Amino acid sequence: QKEVEQNSGPLSVPEGAIASLNCTYSDRGSQSFFWYRQYSGKSPELIMFIYSNGDKEDGRFTAQLNKASQYVSLLIRDSQPSDSATYLCAVNNGNNRLAFGKGNQVVVIP
Amino acid sequence: SAVISQKPSRDICQRGTSLTIQCQVDSQVTMMFWYRQQPGQSLTLIATANQGSEATYESGFVIDKFPISRPNLTFSTLTVSNMSPEDSSIYLCSVRRGGSGAHNEQFFGPGTRLTVL
Numbered sequence: 001q002k003e004v005e006q007n008s009g010p011l012s013v014p015e016g017a018i019a020s021l022n023c024t025y026s027d028r029g030s031q032s033f034f035w036y037r038q039y040s041g042k043s044p045e046l047i048m049f050i051y052s053n054g055d056k057e058d059g060r061f062t063a064q065l066n067k068a069s070q071y072v073s074l075l076i077r078d079s080q081p082s083d084s085a086t087y088l089c090a091v092n093n094g095n096n097r098l099a100f101g102k103g104n105q106v107v108v109i110p
Numbered sequence: 111s112a113v114i115s116q117k118p119s120r121d122i123c124q125r126g127t128s129l130t131i132q133c134q135v136d137s138q139v140t141m142m143f144w145y146r147q148q149p150g151q152s153l154t155l156i157a158t159a160n161q162g163s164e165a166t167y168e169s170g171f172v173i174d175k176f177p178i179s180r181p182n183l184t185f186s187t188l189t190v191s192n193m194s195p196e197d198s199s200i201y202l203c204s205v206r207r208g209g210s211g212a213h214n215e216q217f218f219g220p221g222t223r224l225t226v227l
Binding site for chain 1: 200202213
């Protein structure tokens, strides 16, 4: 089992809709969780992190964490064409290591 | 967050040669990391660059292939040695945000796109 899994294929959403991305992780001892946005040809950019169960909101982004079920999700409200990118889930497994999922491509259709 | 720069931004190299990639940060940081992102793939941690001591390598990566230097708290280099086409990848350095309340948030440099012929 991979450390961090993002299984959904490319996600197409109409402009203004909600994009929902999910991520599961295998290490129950994982302590903090991150969402990065990566535009084509660019390096990853940190957009959200969460370390407590529940929701964390920042502007149009909401991260949700459920440690019992070992999943973390990202919601993008009022999706904009500028949100079109690949979103990478990362998990801190201790010793400052970050393990990354393969990413989900989001395409926002005007 | 810190401003991170990498040199070169891209390079095309011949098989069997070596390339050294530099990572410069505009402020002192405790922890620096080197990642690889192969075409169409996610990021894989190569090693943690430790200031004043040998780097800590992840499984599958060895010092002879990827020697790393960290002479001070703002600079690190990664060398890709004896390159083969399989080393074609984007190489990224990252830094960990320090201070109280930090949860290992990491910020990435712009990356070095390496093509090995």
